[in-house]
Amino acid sequence: MSDAARPDTDDLPPHRYTAALANEIERRWQDHWEDHGTFFAPNPVGDLEGGWDAVGDRPKLFVMDMFPYPSGSGLHVGHPLGYIGTDVYARFQRMNGHNVLHTLGYDAFGLPAEEYARQTGTHPRATTDANVANMRRQLRALGLGHDSRRSVATTDEGYYRWTQWIFLQIFNAWYDPDTDRARPIAELIAAFASGDRPTPDRRAWADLDPVEQRGLVDGYRLAYLDEAPVNWCPALGTVLANEEVTAEGRSERGNHPVFKRPLKQWKMRITAYADRLIDDLPGLDWSDAIKAQQRNWIGRSEGARVTFAAHTPNGAPRPIDVFTTRPDTLFGATYMVLAPELDLVGEVAPVAWPDGTPDRWKGDAAGPDDAIAQYRAIAASRSDLERQAEGRVKTGVFTGAYATNPVNGTAIPIFIADYVLMGYGTGAIMAVPAEDQRDWDFAREFELPVIRTVAPPDGWEGDAFTGDGPTINSGFLDGLSMADAKRTMIEHLVANGTGEATVTYRLRDWLFSRQRYWGEPFPIVYDDTGLPIALPDDQLPVLLPEIDDYAPAPVPEGSDAVPDPPLARAIEWATVELDLGDGLRTYRRELNTMPQWAGSCWYHLRYLDPTNDAALVDPAIDAYWMGEAGVDLYVGGAEHAVLHLLYARFWQKVLFDLGHVSSVEPYHRLYNQGYIQAAAFTDERGVYVDAEKVDERDGRFFVGDAEVAREYGKMGKSLRNSVTPDEMYQQYGADTLRVYEMFMGPLDQDRPWDTKSISGSYRLLQRIWRTVIDEDTGEVRVTDQAPSAETLTALHVAIDGVATDLGGLRYNTAVAKITAFNNHLTKAYPDGGVPRSIAEPLLLLIAPLAPHIAEELWSRLGHQASLAFEPFPVADASLLVQDTETMVLQVNGKVRDKVEVPVDISDDDALALALASEKIQGFLDGAEPRKVIARPPKLVNLVV
Secondary structure: OOOOOOOOOOOOOOOOOOHHHHHHHHHHHHHHHHHHOOOOOOOOOOOOOOOHHHOOOOOEEEEEEOOOOOOOOOOOOOOHHHHHHHHHHHHHHHHOOOEEEEOOOEOOOOHHHHHHHHHHOOOHHHHHHHHHHHHHHHHHOOOOOOOHHHOOEOOOHHHHHHHHHHHHHHHOEEEEOOOOEEEEHHHHHHHHHHOOOOOOOOOOHHHOOHHHHHHHHHOOEOEEEEEEEEEEEOOOOEEEOHHHEOOOOEEOOOOOEOEEEEEEEEEEOHHHHHHHHHHOHHHOEOOHHHHHHHHHHHOOEEEEEEEEEEEOOOOOEEEEEEEEOOHHHHHHOOEEEEOOOOOHHHHHOOOOOOOOOOHHHHOOOOOHHHHHHHHHHHHHOOOHHHHOOOOOOOOOEEEEEEEEOOOOOOEEEEEEOOOOOOOOOOOEEEEOHHHOHHHHHHHHHHOOOOOOOEOOOOOOOOOOOOOOOOEOOOHHHOOOOHHHHHHHHHHHHHHOOOEEEEEEOOOOOEEOOEOOOOOOEOOEEEOOOOOEEEOOHHHOOOOOOOOOOOOOOOOOOOOOOOOOOHHHHOHHHHEEEEEOOOOEEEEEEOOOEOOOHHHHOOHHHHHHOOOOOOOOOOHHHHHHHHOOOOEOEEEEOHHHOOHHHHHHHHHHHHHHHOOOOOOOOOEOEEEEOOOEEEEEEEOOOOOEEOHHHOEEEOOEEEEOOEEEEEEEEEOOOOOOOOOOHHHHHHHHOHHHHHHHHHHOOOOOOOEEOOHHHHHHHHHHHHHHHHHHEOOOOOOEOOEOOOOOHHHHHHHHHHHHHHHHHHHOOOHHHHHHHHHHHHHHHHHHOOOOOOEHHHHHHHHHHHOOOOHHHHHHHHHHOOOOOOHHHOOOOOOOHHHOOOOEEEEEEEEOOEEEEEEEEEOOOOHHHHHHHHHHOHHHHHHHOOOOOOEEEEEOOOEEEEEO
16 A cells, blocks of 8 residues: 555654645635635625725636535535636636635525425424535535635525515516516506506506506516416425426426426516527527527427317307417318317317217217316326427327318317427417328327328438428418428418417426425515515515424325415414505415525625625626626536526526616526546345445455445435545545546546545645655755756746646646646656745646645745735746647547647656546546556557
8 A cells, every 4th residue: 555545654754745734734724714814805895895905906707606505415525526616716816816706605495404304303494504514614624715704595584585575576577578678567557557558458547446457467577476287296295397397207306296287376477588588698608508408498489370260069169379380381280289288178179079080089088078187187197398208109189179270271180189288389289290290190190191291302201201392282382492481371371360470489487486384485465355465675584484394284186175385384474464555454475485496596696795784786896796797607517507597597687677787697607517426336126335335356346245236327315426525535635635626537527436546636745745845854845046947948838738727627637737747846856955936836836726735835935925816827938849749649549639748758747648638538438547558758548
């Protein structure tokens, strides 16, 4: 066992850099940073302006992480990956002269704490506060340069007061399509009252009674109540957003069954911002993949609204509007499909099956009503993702009704089928099986006719043809191109009063209610009309009441009863006497709470001005840190591409429209870090076992005498493969963990964890320590002699490469270059005596990555102040010219990458650069090289 890997023993040199010494150094410097407010970022005004005079002309930099949920199990080593990455960047830019704001808060409301409370009887706040304290301890031990004054938790009463305030801004606003922005609801009321804006039924505003006036205005609010089918999860006792339901129709949290049911819920009118949410994406420095996900989720489609006349049981025509992006295919519409939940299904369905109805269309039902009821129950148990999954056998039932195709007068049957969703268009489609594969599959299943309206290429033997071609079988459209046929058909529909050009969206309004306890209460009460009333600002925050039972009231399966949320148990809180301007009256409080996403929509703003009790954020502070573009760097997982990022953009735009913030977007630059994966093991039952109990013997894996199977997956509780940072601190120190996680691979890619490999980063820090400190005496061993020309060149090459890599978030190659430079010093000065003019820049290079050891060695070199604000070294361009050669990097003998290297590069440095290559990392796929063939500067071949 090497000195680096074995525990501290008496036979080690007394002043060697060991885990024990690293822990002592790290605690001391963490205390120093906290005591001196080293990373406190001053504001231009307000309570946090202390030190503003020192900012001068330093440019600002706002760096953020997606903040964590404080889990009871604490952190594993996968969690800090992004936090270390942003800390390295923030430290580097601070040394480059920026005024850096970097802090971290906690997304602390939500179901996990509430479920734990239900199981243990512990109040959610008690467990949440304990979890936050533990996570703060673990993160502090990493040496993160956060401004601790700005840290928040969404459960802080002073924080969720402003969450409630923002909700009221949205509630008291409407979207004006004429100005394409949100405006105060008072301006809408004034427009109705003056007659500048007519009411929908053209009655004068004064002719409406007060309840009618309130009801009319409520229909325009950006936050509104609506009764609609929602995703109801009985096991969790709450409604879930579509994004919180898996493709199998189960809850993301807990994997419980989810059902569709109608409930009155709060919604946010995010659809009003659909175009702006798409149109503003090009100005964001985000990956194309994330932008594409947002565009696809919003799903803007241009096409036509077409009206079909359905035949109702009493003979009266019932118009059915459909949206289609292909109005040119109308002559090929051979049937219609309605979403099972659509109310008009019951309006058009007859009592009995029409004569001649094929048995295949009926299922096993006695009549249309029975068939529809059976199928609706089946559809309600499936998620939207499951219903739209490619390759599913299409199911449905005939409603017994027919509609008339408006272009040719043909009567076509109307079905319900779960592949059509309420959330798209009107919830009704015209089915053109020849030009849509899902319609083709349904038509084949139900033996429905297929009429091609676009000529496929010669020899076409496929199913539906979705490409371009001449229009056929379409009367006045025959021979036209697709574009011309679309335009001509829309003109025909408009002329005949059966349609118009329109745009539709996949995006639905944001479901904003949750039937749970541990969330922000709504600042809403109801009077005897049942209509909502906003509480005045001076009555915020509405605090959560104390209750003993956090479980939702049980509802029998299949019952239509509306479940009582847990807050209903707080009887004295739920009914309250208030004076809202017309005397003391009794009101009922809103008993639902806000979703966890509410607090995470705006936390970037609270970081700016966390002690402000008078305003959401001081305008001068907001303008300084956010400007017109938003947060300078935002780092987090790609899994939040739709939920959090879309919701936060919506809230920011509303606040911008209403004049509360300076930036129309919250996050200018977004960077998605990868994940740390780890080996996981399953027994013969397929059940995961604790990875720490597994022993490897001759390439096989055992728990005791039982063999287990190995796989790789994201580190976490579910796979029982977590490694805690506390273990790494104890064995190696936090700086070693920081360097190892940054060296494992490119920050934006997944990488495998290997505890054995961390010793390489440990040895690097030990060698840097020995460069400055004599391990036997503890004395500084640098000299004041001048460096050689070779060493000076090596230094400036390292400075140039490391600065470029740190600025580009390429930390793995930065570590490789620091390693190569330190190896040069070890060979150039084998007996010590590295020149001070070389040793000090080396410490500044490693400081963003391993700040504790850098600070310690910097102070031992005689510096009194922290190096946090020391200028980062600047390369001398005249010293960068050197002899280089292109080195070929191979995996299993195949060329996978090429890099420029110095002609005198060592074997170790060549291997470090090879392992740091993003292309090589991809081909290794987490595997350790079995053999290394190093022939620098020509070749490195890794055999796996």
